[in-house]
Amino acid sequence: MSLIFSAKRFFTLIAAMVILTPTYAFHPGEPIPEEEFEVGEMIMHHISDAHEWHLWGGHHNSVSVYLPIILVDGGLKTFSSKHFYHGEHASSVDHKTNEAVAYVKGVGPAAGYAMYHEEIYKLENGELSFEDGHVHGAKSPLDFSITKNVLSLFMGAVLILLIMSNVARFYKKNGPVAPKGLAKYLEVLIVMVRDDIAKANIDHHKYHKYVPYLLTIFFFIFFNNLLGLVPFLPGGANLTGNITVTLFLAVCTLLVTVFSGNKNYWLHIFAMPGVPKPLLIIMIPIELVGILTKPFALMIRLFANISAGHIIILALISIIFINQSAAWGALSVPMALFISVLELLVAFLQAFLFCMLSALFIGAAVEEAHH
Amino acid sequence: MGLITPDLGLLFWTGLVFVLLLVILTKFIWKPILASVNAREQKISDALELAEKTKAEMHALQAQNENLLKEARAERDAIVKDAKETAVKMVEDAKNTAKAEANKIVESARATINTEKTAAIAELKTQVAAISLEIAEKIIRGELSSDEKQKALAEKMAGDINLN
Numbered sequence: 001m002s003l004i005f006s007a008k009r010f011f012t013l014i015a016a017m018v019i020l021t022p023t024y025a026f027h028p029g030e031p032i033p034e035e036e037f038e039v040g041e042m043i044m045h046h047i048s049d050a051h052e053w054h055l056w057g058g059h060h061n062s063v064s065v066y067l068p069i070i071l072v073d074g075g076l077k078t079f080s081s082k083h084f085y086h087g088e089h090a091s092s093v094d095h096k097t098n099e100a101v102a103y104v105k106g107v108g109p110a111a112g113y114a115m116y117h118e119e120i121y122k123l124e125n126g127e128l129s130f131e132d133g134h135v136h137g138a139k140s141p142l143d144f145s146i147t148k149n150v151l152s153l154f155m156g157a158v159l160i161l162l163i164m165s166n167v168a169r170f171y172k173k174n175g176p177v178a179p180k181g182l183a184k185y186l187e188v189l190i191v192m193v194r195d196d197i198a199k200a201n202i203d204h205h206k207y208h209k210y211v212p213y214l215l216t217i218f219f220f221i222f223f224n225n226l227l228g229l230v231p232f233l234p235g236g237a238n239l240t241g242n243i244t245v246t247l248f249l250a251v252c253t254l255l256v257t258v259f260s261g262n263k264n265y266w267l268h269i270f271a272m273p274g275v276p277k278p279l280l281i282i283m284i285p286i287e288l289v290g291i292l293t294k295p296f297a298l299m300i301r302l303f304a305n306i307s308a309g310h311i312i313i314l315a316l317i318s319i320i321f322i323n324q325s326a327a328w329g330a331l332s333v334p335m336a337l338f339i340s341v342l343e344l345l346v347a348f349l350q351a352f353l354f355c356m357l358s359a360l361f362i363g364a365a366v367e368e369a370h371h
Numbered sequence: 372m373g374l375i376t377p378d379l380g381l382l383f384w385t386g387l388v389f390v391l392l393l394v395i396l397t398k399f400i401w402k403p404i405l406a407s408v409n410a411r412e413q414k415i416s417d418a419l420e421l422a423e424k425t426k427a428e429m430h431a432l433q434a435q436n437e438n439l440l441k442e443a444r445a446e447r448d449a450i451v452k453d454a455k456e457t458a459v460k461m462v463e464d465a466k467n468t469a470k471a472e473a474n475k476i477v478e479s480a481r482a483t484i485n486t487e488k489t490a491a492i493a494e495l496k497t498q499v500a501a502i503s504l505e506i507a508e509k510i511i512r513g514e515l516s517s518d519e520k521q522k523a524l525a526e527k528m529a530g531d532i533n534l535n
Binding site for chain 1: 374375376377378379380381382383384385386388389391392393395396397399400401402403404405406407408410411413414
């Protein structure tokens with residue numbers, strides 16, 4: 001545990017120094033200006049996805065792991081993101097604001113594509129045109145790149161498999177005995193998901209079927225939340241604070257709920273018992289929207305909580321750089337440490353909540369009529 | 372890649388990884404773990420039940436033992452009492468028998484003594500009679516040894532008869 005705290009502090013300091021000058025935002029040919037520290041931009045860069053895994057350093061001496069880019073654009077195209085990050089720096093004039101906007105054109109195998117704010121565009125007429133700060137007219141190829149988040153996703157999955165197979169091996173080897181080692185710690189969580197989440201919310205005769213799904217979703221979120229708190233390579237990506245991931249998880253719960261729904265569930269949506277017929281005209285749309293708002297809330301809750309944690313820590317560390325004085329570390333480091341500890345709680349809590357609410361929705365969908 | 376715009380590539384990879392993870396974990400990990408945990412819980416509850424049952428059995432056995440002990444004690448008491456009574460009775464019987472025997476012996480002794488006495492008396496009588504006869508004979512002889520004496524006697528006897 002203490003390793004994570006101190007590592008986080010270490011990381012945040014390094015990260016904040018690194019991010020002083022984002023790698024993609026300088027103009028070639030110009031002398032490197034004494035850029036002003038943009039807190040918002042730094043934070044946004046850090047909680048967003050990227051095609052590289054930035055380790056340390058800035059500008060020309062930055063050290064990154066360049067991740068593979070996979071594009072589907074009239075065939076599969078794969079190449080390293082190095083061809084963007086070490087590509088040709090270009091700039092165009094925004095049609096609306098008349099300000100110069102910098103972007104990078106790919107070189108070598110990436111020729112013909114350009115990257116602006118980590119989004120890949122197909123170049124037409126050899127350059128991108130901008131309107132009101134957004135790329136105008138250019139098409140994006142389908143981007144299946146192994147981005148930072150995708151790599152983090154893989155590592156998270158491998159971590160879960162490694163740890164869980166260790167636990168499963170223990171039980172296979174020893175049979176039904178008191179748990180030892182890793183199993184001792186993880187069994188508590190597994191039994192918690194089974195008893196306090198699944199059994200407590202879903203009908204006693206039906207909950208068995210949903211336990212594997214709930215366990216998977218719990219550990220997927222929990223482990224990735226924790227990985228997000230680890231400041232260096234195996235972690236640090238804002239995976240569970242990414243709207244795409246939370247959207248997918250919420251959709252999974254939505255699908256499980258909808259396909260588990262029994263007669264009683266649909267009856268309550270389309271013909272709420274005891275409600276006068278004319279009222280149903282209002283009730284049915286409300287209930288239908290209700291089906292969607294529940295997973296929507298799941299999606300937003302996880303996304304917002306995890307992103308907020310990352311943002312707060314980065315913002316606290318930024319205090320040092322805004323004031324350009326290491327003395328401010330006396331304030332910002334303890335605060336960041338406190339929030340880091342809090343984030344450990346949040347990592348568990350959000351996984352628990354997502355799982356709990358999923359179980360609640362499933363439980364409501366499979367509930368039998370009581371009256 | 373905006374903060375709140377879903378990204379197709381990431382969605383694809385997330386879906387792929389999550390579904391694979393769900394399948395692998397369910398099949399190879401959750402099932403054996405849950406099976407083991409359930410089996411263990413079953414084992415524990417069975418063991419607890421068994422312990423409870425054994426306890427009840429122990430109680431029953433203890434009560435049974437107590438009863439047995441009580442019965443044994445009662446039996447022992449009865450046996451001791453019986454033995455005591457038998458002993459007393461035996462002593463009594465022996466006493467009675469001895470008394471009867473003694474009486475019988477005394478009785479028979481008495482009878483023998485009486486018989487002996489009678490016989491002795493009879494013999495004494497015979498002896499006395501014989502001796503008396505002898506004496507009488509000797510006296511008569513003496514009395515009749517001379518004519519004077521025979522005369523004197525006859526006179527005396529005649530005198531006696533006169534007097535009568």
